Amino acid sequence: MTVVRSPLGQPLDRVDGVSKVTGQARYAAEFTEPGLLHGCVLGSRIARGRILAIDAEDAMDVAGVHLVLSHRNRPRMAADDESYEDADAAEGSPFRPLYDERILYSGQPVALVVADTPELARYAASLVHVEYEEEAHETDLCGLLEHAHAAPAKLPPARGDADAALAGSALCIEVEYLSPVEHHNPLEPHASTVLVQPDGSLLIHDKTQGTQNSQSYICQVFGLDPKRVRVCAAFVGGAFGSGLRPQYQLTLAVMAALKLGRSVRVALSRPQMFTFGYRPRTVQRLRLGAAANGRLQGLSHLAIGQTSRFEDFTEHVVEWSGMLYQCDNVHLDYRLVPLDVHTPLDMRAPGAALGLYALECAMDELACAVAIDPLQLRLLNYADANQNEGKPFSSKALRDCYRQGAERFGWSRRPLEPRSLRDGHELIGWGMAGGVWEALQMPASAKASLGGDGILRVSSATTDIGTGTYTAMTQVAAAEFGLPVERVAFRLGDSSLPTAPLQGGSATVSSVGTAVQQACVALKSKLFDIARQRPGSAFAGLTLEQVCFAEGRLSRRDDPDQAIELSDLIGSGAPLEARVDAKPDPRREAFSSATHSAVFVEVRVDEALGRVRVSRVVSAVAAGRVVNPKTTRSQILGGVVWGIGMALQEETLIDHRLGRYMNHDLAEYHVPVHADIGEIEVLFVEEEDLVVNALGSKGVGEIGIVGVAAAVANAVYHATGRRVRELPITLDKLL
Incomplete structure (x- = not known):
């Protein structure tokens, strides 16, 4: 019997790739x-x-x-x-x-x-x-900060006494970071x-x-x-959320x-x-108190964001500061300023891209104050549990991300002092940051059917916004049924199909993938029941775990020669199908689940002109089981590029006299192009998670951007000795 290699974990080409590059794929306006x-x-x-x-x-x-x-x-x-x-x-x-x-x-x-x-x-x-x-009208957040009101979102409760801990700390830094409006522009x-x-x-x-x-x-x-x-x-x-x-x-x-x-x-x-949603402009104020050796003793994080007058848009900006590092005295606050603008909208890694930018820059400033390596500071304050929830992590390989990323980048050769590295007229800086994103799973449904033609057809109403959903779901179904991917067809993007959640939050593989897997198991069970009920069946008295599905055949594990073609079980009638409604495993409730990353960045700054170029990035990611390293790597690459743009270029400018955005096109709204991007290396750290879902996968759509802007900002400081706390870091701010 031919053994089919499981497609899970294989760098499979996109199954919809040919349709896209040949123009056969049609979009909403076509x-x-x-x-x-x-x-x-x-x-x-x-x-x-x-x-x-x-x-x-x-x-x-x-x-x-x-x-x-x-x-x-x-x-x-x-x-x-x-x-x-x-x-x-x-x-x-x-x-x-x-x-x-x-x-x-x-x-x-x-x-x-x-x-x-x-x-x-x-x-x-x-x-x-x-x-x-x-x-x-009023459209300027910074001119109305005193009018901010509490956001309706529920924040983690304060723990300990942050004010007292900050007042009693040997070292205390108090910093403010600003980020602009950004628009999705897919x-x-x-x-x-x-x-x-x-x-x-x-x-x-x-x-x-x-x-x-x-x-x-x-x-x-x-x-x-x-x-x-x-x-x-x-x-x-x-x-990207739009x-x-x-x-x-x-x-x-x-x-x-x-x-x-x-x-x-x-x-x-x-x-x-x-003229609709966007990443909101924010002002973030952090206070970090630490012992003389850098161990955190108190932390306060306040974020003030803009919203419309008709809705209070909230996102998770400050929560990450209470979970990424070990600290027993934490106070988190999130406030909103209503303006005469449209409501903001989730944008890639909503909240985390902003909150981690501020937190990880503040940690870099604390490392400078303590005079220790930024990576050493993070390891010193490593959190084994999510203190926001009082739960252990289902898995957390962040230490491995730090170690492997640092080794690949060559971080051990980094001098502590800023302006210590130079190449001709360019100042060189090395910066790093950690990243975290919640590993979500939501209820989802899927249907699997098998007909006499031997093609496994699986469907769910989810979408594919370019992340590779078609391909990943094909791999999940093929692996479960022991079929080559060429004999699997996955259908999505239709409201008449089985229920699926919105595609966002890096939750599609864990949510819809789990439903696809369970639908295939349910269909296998139906086929197995038919095989057992046949007169003189070689499968009578066996359980599903004692048989094997591979290459369109059902066989006994203890005697592979005892096998039957699935087409014989189905016959010439209607295809056999199974539909399931999948939900998160109750075991998850006892754990906190998250994807983690460590980003290492090298920048080159023209000393005379203030021009910043990111020449090298290493992103190490722990996301559980990676279904497709090829498409997953692309997700991280895209996130890193966006993070570079967030740090150095991306900003929607508004004329507050008119209340109108001025750079509302792709000529004036600056994003990175090929010439702006240097070498990007992506590492996937091995991480087994038996709790998060049956696939052991956490999703990577968001984590790629998290921490990148902070790492770039920290590298710019290391290169120049100048700390810019307002994004984007443009040459006028450096000069």
């Missing part, structure tokens, strides 16, 4: 049909006030224009009388496009022009005249194509991280029967389709991608 209409969104010119009048006569006079939709003529929404929510809603009343005459932020959609072509819709939109009554802009079916039902192709979330949202808003709304997202060109909540183009496209009884597409322009 589905069409005869007579499809196109909508162009018209945004508000003011940041706060109300609409006095909308004159659409000139636009409607243009041949080929079918509708100018506004708050005055939109279809009735169920939410006219009550608020509605989605799976990623913040506290408050969610933004409702074209709801009334109120203007809540600059760029808010005030009208939708629907025409035969996108070009015609854009032209007609330029002819719509809107008269406003403008009110004074390669594929947001778009929704609503195809009205002959029976009046809606088939929607949406840019989303959760098809069932978009479906539920639309059904709530318009009072529609879920059986008559189907949302698909077979391919998503990046999202697709967690249904964005306003979806609502507008459905409005227009219902109003006209016609199929409508609404695709946002790149500038319009700056």
Whole structure:
């Protein structure tokens, strides 16, 4: 009998790769049909006030224009009388496009022009005249810090007496760090194509991280029967959190389709991608108290973030400071300042990317104050348990990340003194930081079926935002059934499929992967039952653990020659299928589960010009079992690149006089390009976790970016001796 090598842990090429590079993969704005209409969104010119009048006569006079939709003529929404929510809603009343005459932020959609072509819709939109009554607006977080209020999110309770411990510490540092607004800017802009079916039902192709979330949202808003709304997202060109909540183009496209009884597409322009969620601007204040040797005695972390006036957006910014290091006296606080802006939105490693930037820079400053190596300081304060929860970790190989990363980087050769390394006109600096992200698992469902053609078909409503979900789920199913990956087909991105959570939080492999695995086990059990019940069966009296599934055959483990083809068990009838609803193992409740990392960075700073270049990065990650090292490495690479951009380039600039973002395109919103990136090495540290889930996998989508900005900032200090505490670190701040 041929033994099939398990595909788990193998660097398998993306199963959807050929479709993507040959253009066969279709995205939300690429589905069409005869007579499809196109909508162009018209945004508000003011940041706060109300609409006095909308004159659409000139636009409607243009041949080929079918509708100018506004708050005055939109279809009735169920939410006219009550608020509605989605799976990623913040506290408050969610933004409702074209709801009334109120203007809540600059760029808010005030009208939708629907025409035969996108070009015609854009032209007609330029002819719509809107008269406003403008009110004074406030968009500057730093000017309103005294108006901050407590965030509704529940924080870990204070432990010990942080103030007393800080006052009694031999060393105490008090620092403030600032981070700017950042926008997601995935390669594929947001778009929704609503195809009205002959029976009046809606088939929607949406840019989303959760098809069932978009479906539920639309059904709530318009009072529609879920059986008559189907949302698909077979391919998503990046999202990073921007697709967690249904964005306003979806609502507008459905409005227009219902109003006209016609199929409508609404695709946002790149500038319009700056008119909804983003990573919020924050001010973070940390106080660290330590003994003379650097052991932490007290810690206080306050974060103040911006939010909209209609929702209180919260994320886990400060919690990491209470769990990454051993400290018995900790106080954490998170506050919000409402502004005349749209609500922020989760962005890759939400909260952790910001909180760990501040914490890990503060730890570097403490190491300098104690005059010990930054890595030594972290090892001195290593936490074996999560003190926030009072639980041990299900696994934690962070020490191995520190050790292996440092060895590969050559950290032992790092001098303590800043400005000690030089290469010609360039100052060289070495910095490091630790990283942590919670290992989440959520309930998920999957279905597995096997027909006479021998193809194992598995499905779940999850999405693939570029992370490699198609491939990872194919590997999980193939490994469980002992089949080559070529005989497995995984289907996703359709609200009609088995229930799946939003794709976010690095939880897809652990959540959906567990469901896929369990669905395959359930299907194997059905096949095994059929085999046992056959007259004279060689499998009578055996258990599932005593048989083997491989190469499309069922055989006895103790006698491999006693085997039967699965196709013989199924016969010529309908495929045999099994569906499961998977939930986290109750054993998890006794443990804290997290992914950890250690990032080591080398920067080169032009002494005369202040130009910073990241020449080398080593990222060591402990994420349990790695399903596919190839796609997982890509996730870490992408996170590192984003972390470099976060440290040195990325910033959405707002003109507070207008309340409007000024660099709302990819020419002026700076992100790293190939020439900005040096050598990046990724190490996966072996880590066995028998508690986190049956796969032993923790997910890596978020951890790649965590700690990178701090490591870069710390390296810049080591190179120059200048501590910049405001991101991004641009040359004007260094000079």
